Amino acid sequence: MADLQINRRLIMTPGPTLVDPRVSQAMSNQIWGQFDPDFTDIMDQTMALIRKSFSTNNRFSFPIDGSSRAGLEAVIGSIVEPGDDVLIPIIGRFGDLAVELAQRAGGNVHTIETDWGQVLDQDQIIAEIKRLKPKVVAMVHGETSTGRLQPLDRIGKAVRQIGGFLVVDCVASYMGTPVLVDDWQIDAAVGGAQKCLSVPAGITPITFNDRFAEAINQRKRVERGVRSAEDADQEAFITSNYLDLTQLQDYWSPAD
Incomplete structure:
Protein backbone atom coordinates (compact mmCIF):
# COMPACT_ATOMS: atom_id res chain seq x y z
CA MET A 1 0.00 0.00 0.00
CA ALA A 2 1.34 3.43 -0.94
CA ASP A 3 2.14 5.98 1.75
CA LEU A 4 -0.73 8.33 2.54
CA GLN A 5 -0.31 11.61 0.69
CA ILE A 6 -2.16 14.67 1.98
CA ASN A 7 -2.37 17.69 -0.32
CA ARG A 8 -1.81 21.07 1.30
CA ARG A 9 -4.86 23.27 1.87
CA LEU A 10 -5.36 26.75 3.21
CA ILE A 11 -8.26 26.20 5.62
CA MET A 12 -10.27 29.32 6.47
CA THR A 13 -13.36 27.78 8.03
CA PRO A 14 -14.58 28.33 11.64
CA GLY A 15 -13.26 24.83 12.32
CA PRO A 16 -11.35 22.77 11.66
CA THR A 17 -8.51 25.26 11.41
CA LEU A 18 -4.90 24.83 10.37
CA VAL A 19 -2.86 23.02 13.01
CA ASP A 20 0.07 24.81 14.60
CA PRO A 21 3.37 23.10 13.58
CA ARG A 22 4.31 22.69 17.25
CA VAL A 23 1.18 20.58 17.72
CA SER A 24 2.05 18.33 14.78
CA GLN A 25 5.55 17.91 16.17
CA ALA A 26 4.25 17.02 19.63
CA MET A 27 1.82 14.47 18.16
CA SER A 28 4.69 12.68 16.40
CA ASN A 29 6.29 11.70 19.72
CA GLN A 30 6.31 8.18 21.16
CA ILE A 31 3.14 6.91 22.82
CA TRP A 32 3.29 6.30 26.59
CA GLY A 33 1.10 4.17 28.80
CA GLN A 34 -1.44 6.04 30.90
CA PHE A 35 0.25 4.97 34.15
CA ASP A 36 3.75 6.02 33.14
CA PRO A 37 5.08 8.53 35.74
CA ASP A 38 6.09 10.92 32.98
CA PHE A 39 2.58 10.72 31.52
CA THR A 40 0.96 11.60 34.86
CA ASP A 41 3.27 14.62 35.07
CA ILE A 42 1.97 15.76 31.68
CA MET A 43 -1.61 15.25 32.91
CA ASP A 44 -0.93 17.56 35.87
CA GLN A 45 0.63 20.17 33.56
CA THR A 46 -2.33 19.89 31.20
CA MET A 47 -4.85 20.49 34.00
CA ALA A 48 -2.89 23.55 35.16
CA LEU A 49 -2.88 24.98 31.62
CA ILE A 50 -6.61 24.35 31.18
CA ARG A 51 -7.30 26.19 34.45
CA LYS A 52 -5.29 29.13 33.16
CA SER A 53 -7.06 29.09 29.79
CA PHE A 54 -10.47 29.30 31.48
CA SER A 55 -9.32 31.85 34.11
CA THR A 56 -10.41 29.52 36.89
CA ASN A 57 -9.17 27.84 40.03
CA ASN A 58 -11.42 24.80 39.46
CA ARG A 59 -9.59 21.62 40.41
CA PHE A 60 -11.68 19.74 37.85
CA SER A 61 -10.22 21.10 34.62
CA PHE A 62 -9.22 18.42 32.13
CA PRO A 63 -9.70 17.20 28.53
CA ILE A 64 -12.42 14.86 27.31
CA ASP A 65 -11.57 12.27 24.65
CA GLY A 66 -13.62 13.23 21.60
CA SER A 67 -14.76 16.30 19.72
CA SER A 68 -16.43 19.26 21.39
CA ARG A 69 -19.78 17.52 21.04
CA ALA A 70 -18.47 14.82 23.38
CA GLY A 71 -17.54 17.46 25.94
CA LEU A 72 -20.97 19.05 25.72
CA GLU A 73 -22.69 15.69 26.04
CA ALA A 74 -20.53 14.76 29.04
CA VAL A 75 -21.39 17.96 30.90
CA ILE A 76 -25.09 18.12 30.02
CA GLY A 77 -25.64 14.38 30.40
CA SER A 78 -24.02 14.37 33.83
CA ILE A 79 -25.94 17.30 35.34
CA VAL A 80 -29.38 16.95 33.70
CA GLU A 81 -31.65 14.30 35.20
CA PRO A 82 -35.03 13.16 33.87
CA GLY A 83 -37.64 15.81 34.64
CA ASP A 84 -35.17 18.63 35.35
CA ASP A 85 -36.15 22.05 34.00
CA VAL A 86 -33.50 23.34 31.60
CA LEU A 87 -33.47 26.84 30.10
CA GLY A 92 -27.93 29.99 16.41
CA ARG A 93 -27.39 26.37 15.42
CA PHE A 94 -25.56 25.22 18.53
CA GLY A 95 -28.30 26.32 20.87
CA ASP A 96 -30.36 23.70 19.06
CA LEU A 97 -27.66 21.12 19.82
CA GLY A 107 -34.65 17.30 30.69
CA ASN A 108 -37.79 19.42 30.44
CA GLN A 122 -29.09 39.61 29.41
CA ASP A 123 -32.07 41.23 31.17
CA GLN A 124 -34.41 39.08 29.06
CA ILE A 125 -32.50 35.93 29.99
CA ILE A 126 -32.39 36.85 33.67
CA ALA A 127 -36.14 37.54 33.73
CA GLU A 128 -36.76 34.05 32.31
CA ILE A 129 -34.39 32.53 34.86
CA LYS A 130 -36.33 34.17 37.70
CA ARG A 131 -39.64 33.04 36.21
CA LEU A 132 -38.75 29.41 35.49
CA LYS A 133 -36.18 28.76 38.22
CA PRO A 134 -34.55 26.00 36.14
CA LYS A 135 -32.01 23.57 37.54
CA VAL A 136 -29.74 24.17 34.53
CA VAL A 137 -29.20 27.10 32.18
CA ALA A 138 -27.21 26.02 29.11
CA MET A 139 -26.08 28.61 26.60
CA VAL A 140 -23.56 29.30 23.86
CA HIS A 141 -20.90 31.96 24.36
CA GLY A 142 -19.46 32.06 20.83
CA GLU A 143 -21.96 30.91 18.19
CA THR A 144 -20.12 29.27 15.26
CA LEU A 149 -20.54 36.52 20.94
CA GLN A 150 -23.30 36.31 23.55
CA PRO A 151 -22.70 38.52 26.63
CA LEU A 152 -23.18 36.43 29.78
CA ASP A 153 -21.18 38.13 32.52
CA ARG A 154 -24.39 38.71 34.57
CA ILE A 155 -26.07 35.36 33.93
CA GLY A 156 -24.08 33.24 36.38
CA LYS A 157 -25.02 35.40 39.35
CA ALA A 158 -28.71 35.15 38.46
CA VAL A 159 -28.51 31.37 38.07
CA ARG A 160 -26.64 31.01 41.37
CA GLN A 161 -29.34 33.05 43.15
CA ILE A 162 -32.01 30.48 42.27
CA GLY A 163 -29.73 27.54 43.11
CA GLY A 164 -29.20 26.46 39.51
CA PHE A 165 -26.18 25.61 37.39
CA LEU A 166 -24.84 27.58 34.43
CA VAL A 167 -23.34 25.46 31.64
CA VAL A 168 -21.61 27.35 28.83
CA ASP A 169 -20.57 26.21 25.35
CA CYS A 170 -17.31 28.10 24.70
CA VAL A 171 -16.26 25.88 21.81
CA ALA A 172 -15.84 28.69 19.26
CA SER A 173 -14.67 31.39 21.67
CA TYR A 174 -12.18 29.35 23.72
CA MET A 175 -8.66 30.81 23.38
CA GLY A 176 -9.97 33.42 20.96
CA THR A 177 -11.45 35.77 23.56
CA PRO A 178 -11.37 35.71 27.37
CA VAL A 179 -13.69 33.20 29.05
CA LEU A 180 -13.74 34.26 32.70
CA VAL A 181 -15.22 31.19 34.33
CA ASP A 182 -14.77 32.27 37.95
CA ASP A 183 -15.62 35.95 37.49
CA TRP A 184 -18.77 35.10 35.50
CA GLN A 185 -19.80 32.36 37.98
CA ILE A 186 -19.94 29.69 35.29
CA ASP A 187 -20.43 26.25 36.84
CA ALA A 188 -19.22 24.23 33.85
CA ALA A 189 -17.63 25.30 30.56
CA VAL A 190 -16.71 23.37 27.44
CA GLY A 191 -13.95 24.60 25.12
CA GLY A 192 -12.88 23.56 21.66
CA ALA A 193 -9.63 22.30 20.17
CA GLN A 194 -10.25 22.58 16.44
CA LYS A 195 -11.07 26.28 16.34
CA CYS A 196 -9.05 29.09 17.97
CA LEU A 197 -6.66 26.66 19.68
CA SER A 198 -5.60 25.21 16.28
CA VAL A 199 -5.45 21.59 17.41
CA PRO A 200 -7.02 18.59 15.63
CA ALA A 201 -10.50 17.64 16.80
CA GLY A 202 -10.54 14.72 19.20
CA ILE A 203 -9.73 16.33 22.53
CA THR A 204 -11.96 18.82 24.35
CA PRO A 205 -10.99 20.93 27.37
CA ILE A 206 -13.66 21.28 30.05
CA THR A 207 -13.85 22.73 33.54
CA PHE A 208 -16.41 22.54 36.33
CA ASN A 209 -16.50 23.76 39.91
CA ASP A 210 -16.96 21.97 43.22
CA ARG A 211 -20.69 22.71 43.51
CA PHE A 212 -21.22 21.15 40.08
CA ALA A 213 -19.08 18.15 41.13
CA GLU A 214 -21.11 17.73 44.31
CA ALA A 215 -24.36 17.74 42.33
CA ILE A 216 -23.28 15.11 39.82
CA ASN A 217 -21.70 12.93 42.50
CA GLN A 218 -25.08 12.67 44.21
CA ARG A 219 -26.28 10.73 41.20
CA LYS A 220 -25.95 7.00 41.74
CA ARG A 221 -23.59 4.90 39.67
CA VAL A 222 -24.18 1.26 38.85
CA GLU A 223 -22.15 -0.71 41.36
CA ARG A 224 -20.29 -3.85 40.48
CA GLY A 225 -22.63 -6.77 40.35
CA VAL A 226 -25.62 -4.73 39.13
CA ARG A 227 -26.48 -6.18 35.75
CA SER A 228 -28.30 -3.30 34.12
CA ALA A 229 -29.42 0.28 34.49
CA GLU A 230 -32.92 -1.07 35.10
CA ASP A 231 -31.73 -2.25 38.52
CA ALA A 232 -30.55 1.25 39.45
CA ASP A 233 -32.45 4.39 40.39
CA GLN A 234 -33.35 5.78 36.96
CA GLU A 235 -33.81 9.28 38.36
CA ALA A 236 -30.16 9.37 39.41
CA PHE A 237 -28.38 7.05 36.98
CA ILE A 238 -25.95 8.69 34.53
CA THR A 239 -26.68 6.72 31.40
CA SER A 240 -23.34 7.17 29.65
CA ASN A 241 -20.35 5.20 30.87
CA TYR A 242 -17.65 6.73 28.68
CA LEU A 243 -18.83 10.32 29.26
CA ASP A 244 -19.74 10.00 32.94
CA LEU A 245 -17.98 12.93 34.61
CA THR A 246 -18.19 11.27 38.03
CA GLN A 247 -15.76 8.67 36.73
CA LEU A 248 -13.61 10.97 34.61
CA GLN A 249 -13.01 13.37 37.50
CA ASP A 250 -11.46 10.51 39.48
CA TYR A 251 -9.08 9.73 36.63
CA TRP A 252 -8.09 13.39 36.24
CA SER A 253 -7.86 14.30 39.92
CA PRO A 254 -4.63 16.18 40.69
CA ALA A 255 -1.83 14.02 42.03
CA ASP A 256 -1.24 14.30 45.79
Whole structure:
Protein backbone atom coordinates (compact mmCIF):
# COMPACT_ATOMS: atom_id res chain seq x y z
CA MET A 1 0.00 0.00 0.00
CA ALA A 2 1.34 3.43 -0.94
CA ASP A 3 2.14 5.98 1.75
CA LEU A 4 -0.73 8.33 2.54
CA GLN A 5 -0.31 11.61 0.69
CA ILE A 6 -2.16 14.67 1.98
CA ASN A 7 -2.37 17.69 -0.32
CA ARG A 8 -1.81 21.07 1.30
CA ARG A 9 -4.86 23.27 1.87
CA LEU A 10 -5.36 26.75 3.21
CA ILE A 11 -8.26 26.20 5.62
CA MET A 12 -10.27 29.32 6.47
CA THR A 13 -13.36 27.78 8.03
CA PRO A 14 -14.58 28.33 11.64
CA GLY A 15 -13.26 24.83 12.32
CA PRO A 16 -11.35 22.77 11.66
CA THR A 17 -8.51 25.26 11.41
CA LEU A 18 -4.90 24.83 10.37
CA VAL A 19 -2.86 23.02 13.01
CA ASP A 20 0.07 24.81 14.60
CA PRO A 21 3.37 23.10 13.58
CA ARG A 22 4.31 22.69 17.25
CA VAL A 23 1.18 20.58 17.72
CA SER A 24 2.05 18.33 14.78
CA GLN A 25 5.55 17.91 16.17
CA ALA A 26 4.25 17.02 19.63
CA MET A 27 1.82 14.47 18.16
CA SER A 28 4.69 12.68 16.40
CA ASN A 29 6.29 11.70 19.72
CA GLN A 30 6.31 8.18 21.16
CA ILE A 31 3.14 6.91 22.82
CA TRP A 32 3.29 6.30 26.59
CA GLY A 33 1.10 4.17 28.80
CA GLN A 34 -1.44 6.04 30.90
CA PHE A 35 0.25 4.97 34.15
CA ASP A 36 3.75 6.02 33.14
CA PRO A 37 5.08 8.53 35.74
CA ASP A 38 6.09 10.92 32.98
CA PHE A 39 2.58 10.72 31.52
CA THR A 40 0.96 11.60 34.86
CA ASP A 41 3.27 14.62 35.07
CA ILE A 42 1.97 15.76 31.68
CA MET A 43 -1.61 15.25 32.91
CA ASP A 44 -0.93 17.56 35.87
CA GLN A 45 0.63 20.17 33.56
CA THR A 46 -2.33 19.89 31.20
CA MET A 47 -4.85 20.49 34.00
CA ALA A 48 -2.89 23.55 35.16
CA LEU A 49 -2.88 24.98 31.62
CA ILE A 50 -6.61 24.35 31.18
CA ARG A 51 -7.30 26.19 34.45
CA LYS A 52 -5.29 29.13 33.16
CA SER A 53 -7.06 29.09 29.79
CA PHE A 54 -10.47 29.30 31.48
CA SER A 55 -9.32 31.85 34.11
CA THR A 56 -10.41 29.52 36.89
CA ASN A 57 -9.17 27.84 40.03
CA ASN A 58 -11.42 24.80 39.46
CA ARG A 59 -9.59 21.62 40.41
CA PHE A 60 -11.68 19.74 37.85
CA SER A 61 -10.22 21.10 34.62
CA PHE A 62 -9.22 18.42 32.13
CA PRO A 63 -9.70 17.20 28.53
CA ILE A 64 -12.42 14.86 27.31
CA ASP A 65 -11.57 12.27 24.65
CA GLY A 66 -13.62 13.23 21.60
CA SER A 67 -14.76 16.30 19.72
CA SER A 68 -16.43 19.26 21.39
CA ARG A 69 -19.78 17.52 21.04
CA ALA A 70 -18.47 14.82 23.38
CA GLY A 71 -17.54 17.46 25.94
CA LEU A 72 -20.97 19.05 25.72
CA GLU A 73 -22.69 15.69 26.04
CA ALA A 74 -20.53 14.76 29.04
CA VAL A 75 -21.39 17.96 30.90
CA ILE A 76 -25.09 18.12 30.02
CA GLY A 77 -25.64 14.38 30.40
CA SER A 78 -24.02 14.37 33.83
CA ILE A 79 -25.94 17.30 35.34
CA VAL A 80 -29.38 16.95 33.70
CA GLU A 81 -31.65 14.30 35.20
CA PRO A 82 -35.03 13.16 33.87
CA GLY A 83 -37.64 15.81 34.64
CA ASP A 84 -35.17 18.63 35.35
CA ASP A 85 -36.15 22.05 34.00
CA VAL A 86 -33.50 23.34 31.60
CA LEU A 87 -33.47 26.84 30.10
CA ILE A 88 -31.61 27.24 26.81
CA PRO A 89 -31.27 30.69 25.21
CA ILE A 90 -30.77 30.16 21.45
CA ILE A 91 -28.86 32.51 19.13
CA GLY A 92 -27.93 29.99 16.41
CA ARG A 93 -27.39 26.37 15.42
CA PHE A 94 -25.56 25.22 18.53
CA GLY A 95 -28.30 26.32 20.87
CA ASP A 96 -30.36 23.70 19.06
CA LEU A 97 -27.66 21.12 19.82
CA ALA A 98 -27.90 21.96 23.52
CA VAL A 99 -31.66 21.42 23.30
CA GLU A 100 -31.15 17.98 21.78
CA LEU A 101 -28.56 16.95 24.36
CA ALA A 102 -30.73 18.13 27.26
CA GLN A 103 -33.77 16.32 25.86
CA ARG A 104 -31.77 13.10 25.39
CA ALA A 105 -30.82 13.37 29.08
CA GLY A 106 -34.52 13.58 29.97
CA GLY A 107 -34.65 17.30 30.69
CA ASN A 108 -37.79 19.42 30.44
CA VAL A 109 -36.43 22.04 28.03
CA HIS A 110 -37.54 25.67 27.80
CA THR A 111 -36.11 28.04 25.20
CA ILE A 112 -35.94 31.71 24.35
CA GLU A 113 -34.72 32.66 20.89
CA THR A 114 -33.63 35.57 18.77
CA ASP A 115 -32.96 35.90 15.04
CA TRP A 116 -29.71 34.43 13.79
CA GLY A 117 -27.06 37.13 13.72
CA GLN A 118 -28.43 38.71 16.90
CA VAL A 119 -27.70 38.12 20.58
CA LEU A 120 -30.11 38.10 23.51
CA ASP A 121 -30.32 40.89 26.06
CA GLN A 122 -29.09 39.61 29.41
CA ASP A 123 -32.07 41.23 31.17
CA GLN A 124 -34.41 39.08 29.06
CA ILE A 125 -32.50 35.93 29.99
CA ILE A 126 -32.39 36.85 33.67
CA ALA A 127 -36.14 37.54 33.73
CA GLU A 128 -36.76 34.05 32.31
CA ILE A 129 -34.39 32.53 34.86
CA LYS A 130 -36.33 34.17 37.70
CA ARG A 131 -39.64 33.04 36.21
CA LEU A 132 -38.75 29.41 35.49
CA LYS A 133 -36.18 28.76 38.22
CA PRO A 134 -34.55 26.00 36.14
CA LYS A 135 -32.01 23.57 37.54
CA VAL A 136 -29.74 24.17 34.53
CA VAL A 137 -29.20 27.10 32.18
CA ALA A 138 -27.21 26.02 29.11
CA MET A 139 -26.08 28.61 26.60
CA VAL A 140 -23.56 29.30 23.86
CA HIS A 141 -20.90 31.96 24.36
CA GLY A 142 -19.46 32.06 20.83
CA GLU A 143 -21.96 30.91 18.19
CA THR A 144 -20.12 29.27 15.26
CA SER A 145 -23.06 29.52 12.86
CA THR A 146 -23.37 33.31 13.14
CA GLY A 147 -20.02 34.50 14.48
CA ARG A 148 -21.75 36.34 17.34
CA LEU A 149 -20.54 36.52 20.94
CA GLN A 150 -23.30 36.31 23.55
CA PRO A 151 -22.70 38.52 26.63
CA LEU A 152 -23.18 36.43 29.78
CA ASP A 153 -21.18 38.13 32.52
CA ARG A 154 -24.39 38.71 34.57
CA ILE A 155 -26.07 35.36 33.93
CA GLY A 156 -24.08 33.24 36.38
CA LYS A 157 -25.02 35.40 39.35
CA ALA A 158 -28.71 35.15 38.46
CA VAL A 159 -28.51 31.37 38.07
CA ARG A 160 -26.64 31.01 41.37
CA GLN A 161 -29.34 33.05 43.15
CA ILE A 162 -32.01 30.48 42.27
CA GLY A 163 -29.73 27.54 43.11
CA GLY A 164 -29.20 26.46 39.51
CA PHE A 165 -26.18 25.61 37.39
CA LEU A 166 -24.84 27.58 34.43
CA VAL A 167 -23.34 25.46 31.64
CA VAL A 168 -21.61 27.35 28.83
CA ASP A 169 -20.57 26.21 25.35
CA CYS A 170 -17.31 28.10 24.70
CA VAL A 171 -16.26 25.88 21.81
CA ALA A 172 -15.84 28.69 19.26
CA SER A 173 -14.67 31.39 21.67
CA TYR A 174 -12.18 29.35 23.72
CA MET A 175 -8.66 30.81 23.38
CA GLY A 176 -9.97 33.42 20.96
CA THR A 177 -11.45 35.77 23.56
CA PRO A 178 -11.37 35.71 27.37
CA VAL A 179 -13.69 33.20 29.05
CA LEU A 180 -13.74 34.26 32.70
CA VAL A 181 -15.22 31.19 34.33
CA ASP A 182 -14.77 32.27 37.95
CA ASP A 183 -15.62 35.95 37.49
CA TRP A 184 -18.77 35.10 35.50
CA GLN A 185 -19.80 32.36 37.98
CA ILE A 186 -19.94 29.69 35.29
CA ASP A 187 -20.43 26.25 36.84
CA ALA A 188 -19.22 24.23 33.85
CA ALA A 189 -17.63 25.30 30.56
CA VAL A 190 -16.71 23.37 27.44
CA GLY A 191 -13.95 24.60 25.12
CA GLY A 192 -12.88 23.56 21.66
CA ALA A 193 -9.63 22.30 20.17
CA GLN A 194 -10.25 22.58 16.44
CA LYS A 195 -11.07 26.28 16.34
CA CYS A 196 -9.05 29.09 17.97
CA LEU A 197 -6.66 26.66 19.68
CA SER A 198 -5.60 25.21 16.28
CA VAL A 199 -5.45 21.59 17.41
CA PRO A 200 -7.02 18.59 15.63
CA ALA A 201 -10.50 17.64 16.80
CA GLY A 202 -10.54 14.72 19.20
CA ILE A 203 -9.73 16.33 22.53
CA THR A 204 -11.96 18.82 24.35
CA PRO A 205 -10.99 20.93 27.37
CA ILE A 206 -13.66 21.28 30.05
CA THR A 207 -13.85 22.73 33.54
CA PHE A 208 -16.41 22.54 36.33
CA ASN A 209 -16.50 23.76 39.91
CA ASP A 210 -16.96 21.97 43.22
CA ARG A 211 -20.69 22.71 43.51
CA PHE A 212 -21.22 21.15 40.08
CA ALA A 213 -19.08 18.15 41.13
CA GLU A 214 -21.11 17.73 44.31
CA ALA A 215 -24.36 17.74 42.33
CA ILE A 216 -23.28 15.11 39.82
CA ASN A 217 -21.70 12.93 42.50
CA GLN A 218 -25.08 12.67 44.21
CA ARG A 219 -26.28 10.73 41.20
CA LYS A 220 -25.95 7.00 41.74
CA ARG A 221 -23.59 4.90 39.67
CA VAL A 222 -24.18 1.26 38.85
CA GLU A 223 -22.15 -0.71 41.36
CA ARG A 224 -20.29 -3.85 40.48
CA GLY A 225 -22.63 -6.77 40.35
CA VAL A 226 -25.62 -4.73 39.13
CA ARG A 227 -26.48 -6.18 35.75
CA SER A 228 -28.30 -3.30 34.12
CA ALA A 229 -29.42 0.28 34.49
CA GLU A 230 -32.92 -1.07 35.10
CA ASP A 231 -31.73 -2.25 38.52
CA ALA A 232 -30.55 1.25 39.45
CA ASP A 233 -32.45 4.39 40.39
CA GLN A 234 -33.35 5.78 36.96
CA GLU A 235 -33.81 9.28 38.36
CA ALA A 236 -30.16 9.37 39.41
CA PHE A 237 -28.38 7.05 36.98
CA ILE A 238 -25.95 8.69 34.53
CA THR A 239 -26.68 6.72 31.40
CA SER A 240 -23.34 7.17 29.65
CA ASN A 241 -20.35 5.20 30.87
CA TYR A 242 -17.65 6.73 28.68
CA LEU A 243 -18.83 10.32 29.26
CA ASP A 244 -19.74 10.00 32.94
CA LEU A 245 -17.98 12.93 34.61
CA THR A 246 -18.19 11.27 38.03
CA GLN A 247 -15.76 8.67 36.73
CA LEU A 248 -13.61 10.97 34.61
CA GLN A 249 -13.01 13.37 37.50
CA ASP A 250 -11.46 10.51 39.48
CA TYR A 251 -9.08 9.73 36.63
CA TRP A 252 -8.09 13.39 36.24
CA SER A 253 -7.86 14.30 39.92
CA PRO A 254 -4.63 16.18 40.69
CA ALA A 255 -1.83 14.02 42.03
CA ASP A 256 -1.24 14.30 45.79
